[in-house]
Amino acid sequence: MAGSPAHGHDRSALRGDIEGLRAVAVLMVLAYHVGIPGAGGGFAGVDVFFVISGYLITGQLVREAQREGRVSLPRFYARRARRLLPAASLVLVVTTLAGWLLLPRGRHADLGTEVVAATGYVVNWLLAWREVDYLAEDQDPSLVQHYWSLSVEEQFYVLWPLLIIGVLWLVRRHRLRLVPLLTLVLSAVVLTSATWSVLRTASSPGEAYFATTTRVWQLGVGALLVLLTPPLQRVPAAARTALAAAGLLGIGLTVLTVDASTPWPGSAAALPTLATAAVIAAGIPPEGTRIGRVLGVAPLRFVGALSYGLYLWHWPLLRLLAERVPDAGLALRLAVAALAVLLSWLTLRLVEDPVRFHPVLLRSPRAALLGAAAAMATSAGLAGALVLSAPTLERTQTPAPTAAPGTGVGAQALVNPQTRGTPELVPVEERALAAVTGGVTDLVPDPAVADEDISLAYRAGCQVSTSGTDLPDAGSCTFGDPDGTVDVAVVGDSKMEQWSSALHAIGAREGWRVRFYTKSACGFVAQGRSAECHDYNTVLSQYLGEEEHAPDLVLTSLGQGYPAELANSMVDLLGPATARGAEVVLLADTPLPRPRGEAEGVSSFECLDRHREDATPCWSPADPASGTRLLTEVSERLDAPLVELLPWICPDPQGLGGCAPTVGGVVVNRQGSHLTATYVRSLTPVLHHELGRLGVTDTPPQDVVWNLPQDPDV
Known part of the structure; x- marks a missing residue:
């Protein structure tokens, strides 16, 4: 979803098994939202994405810290901006216009507020608040509700580099070793967040589902894999294969045995989280596994490359279908999913890659960040106009x-x-x-x-x-x-x-x-x-x-x-x-x-x-x-x-x-x-x-x- 290539323009440099895992994750989410029978646990594809993102982003940061002894925040945030904002902003703009045309007038203000929150990557907290707001108990799902997971990741991306910079400061000041100290700090974060996730899911499951604090441990599990790379590389080939097989089995069991009634994330989310970590750990270079090579076949790599755009496009299209054709059958929902695939491919070719690999933006973090600010201002401005034009009790009374x-x-x-x-x-x-x-x-x-x-x-x-x-x-x-x-x-x-x-x-x-x-x-x-x-x-x-x-x-x-x-x-x-x-x-x-x-x-x-x-x-x-x-x-x-x-x-x-x-x-x-x-x-x-x-x-x-x-x- 939000993970980006580790280096350069060459997609072949990406780990095939991770691209395949991306495909698995987005297909899980898509199957769940389309209503494919037997995919009751497909929503856990988001949990798979979290682990992948934690692994990839931490790998970039740790390599930079080891190589240069520092982490450049402008370069890091510019990479994130080039990767995430073009497609995210485009979908927000299109969704805002579609909502203005197709939603009841009474929901325009809510949609505008949600788009502004999604633009600022805090919509997960808005949704968490609504889960405990009694007046919102029967509110229809937002057209941008799926941006909650992007918000969790972005908040992680803001704080995680700062935490690494703090650890680097301690390393220099007290002559400590980076990886052991970072492992200790991250383990404490993971343990704290996982404990809170279990406790909060038991007391307020709706709020816990969207909160960053109950999800950080999943990104942290992926991050720990980077720090544990040396011992994981010494695992025998047979054990790696067994580990990858067990991971895929765990993901599959999640899809088949979990459903919307399962309190989530809590302890139940440990299965897909650890299963995804197992697949990634088994495929850590240089060896990899046969299962990893299966995950890296061309069709899955193709879907993996589209996964971010597909995640962004599918949800508002399906929600608008539900608004206009409430009794839409499976065939029509599948057709809308196919449209999302097409839009994702077009977005990748015409928007994502041209911006991500533009020479000027690659050379200048400042230009990339200014472009990001302009994109965010566009979606937020359009959403603000929607809010201002929406009917209110005072205006219509x-x-x-x-x-x-x-x-x-x-x-x-x-x-x-x-x-x-x-x-x-x-x-x-x-x-x-x-x-x-x-x-x-x-x-x-x-x-x-x-x-x-x-x-x-x-x-x-x-x-x-x-x-x-x-x-x-x-x-x-x-x-x-x-x-x-x-x-x-x-x-x-x-x-x-x-x-x-x-x-x-x-x-x-x-x-x-x-x-x-x-x-x-x-x-x-x-x-x-x-x-x-x-x-x-x-x-x-x-x-x-x-x-x-x-x-x-x-x-x-x-x-x-x-x-x-x-x-x-x-x-x-x-x-x-x-x-x-x-x-x-x-x-x-x-x-x-x-x-x-x-x-x-x-x-x-x-x-x-x-x-x-x-x-x-x-x-x-x-x-x-x-x-x-x-x-x-x-x-x-x-x-x-x-x-x-x-x-x-x-x-x-x-x-x-x-x-x-x-x-x-x-x-x-x-x-x-x-x-x-x-x-x-x-x-x-x-x-x-x-x-x-x-x-x-x-x-x-x-x-x-x-x-x-x-x-x-x-």
Whole structure:
């Protein structure tokens, strides 16, 4: 992938077995992304690349250090720039333009940000952050997601020469030997990174997959092979052959026995990493092996020469295919892979080699670095323009839809005005119901940016992250009436936190101090989705049972993924608060929209953005909200009220034929099954009415204010 020829223009000087390994690695990745049956572990081709790159780059640096007693950073970075940036920048520019033309408008800003991060070789950290960002949980894979591995390598290339320079300084100052000291330092780096990789993969596998710190050991293993060359050269020929065979077998076993469910990298990544190291070690000159000569056959060397470009081109092409033809079959995906091969060959012949071997750039590191800066500025500038032109919530926000007197917007448009002052709310008649769920113009928020219409508490930073364990700050996470006399604790996951706008408005009217303790992906049950969730809920349960913190009212809800059998654990966690006299109210879960006219995984608001003239493809089946089953069990065991607002989110699904993506001019859903903050605000009087009917609030139903409340600035 990123490894470059050791010297000069002559490709024949390259080790054939390493060129073959490059081919194996890129074919593994390609087979995995194309969806070839049996290639579930093909993503580990990236791990093979890491070892190869560590070996080749360290070989260059160590030879220079031994030959000249120093390492020239300008020459080193100029070589990297000539090798990597021409193709990488070209693909980024083409991908940015293609995304602008083919992606939904709402994803332009994300793509632009990702391209800028890829240009600066830090996109792996952006992706790692998204893995722990709950709002990004259902975000589509980036068109430049594959640049994460290039980012890891580039960060290694920046730091590794500096480390060698530091070792050279110690060698000169203390009259030490270079190779033993460098071996000791590198071994410590490898051991530390490998240990961290195992630990971090166990606690946060999504983040660990992209992080540089969990991957450095793989490049370091390849680097150690350079330092261990003398003893490896003394290995008998038969043992070399056995070592190479075992290495290829290990790589093959990875492809066949590993899949996307395997925690990675962690300890599992040791198999392809050490297997690749075995193949490289067995082929160290001057002898090599028969297996190495097989790897060096012309077809594999040809694919190996294209491996960098093929890695760059295949992913955005396949992702764009998935965007435009969601049900594309294997034959079509293979055709796109063939197109990637053609583009890779053209890129090699017309871009990579002409730049890499240009006489002026070979002679002048400064010219090479200036050219690299220009290439990076081009891709970053184009991506920046995409970000600046992308729609945002502020740029697209329009006034709330105009409603006839006595009707209202959003969910309020569903309520028969004559029943607002009565104990039972009744929907509007069928013709009006069809009218308020059929509009697709002048929607609030604009569908392109509906995912930005997040809740009040989330914008205030009050939702604890998936990895967090500390309770939110009381001062900034208390809403409603700060001088109120009723203390309300809001606990659970984001399906409870999404109601923060409504609870703030209700609390301000009822004299409630509404304190948020919600945590991402962490319903208020003892057996959560992570150790952090379990620990957080245990601490919170004890906290709410202390006299000085005990609330008068606890509100909770949760989303999908929690079996009803966990009802007892929620009852137990609520126990300390209820023992202090707290009342419990549960809010039913909200269903996950699944647009009928789109491929699985396309969100409701993305569908609306694509179908602005006719939202029919964006209607969803009336599936039940899975979290409500557990909440019903808890309601029965505690004799606590369960507030069900589904009729005002998905009205009359039998009569209308499903759940509407818009109601009363408001987009209903944002991320996953969460409601937009605007729609929640429109539900405020409905929720207030229901709480009053149940005797939870002091305001009687006939006194509920029917307007669209606004959130305070946070």
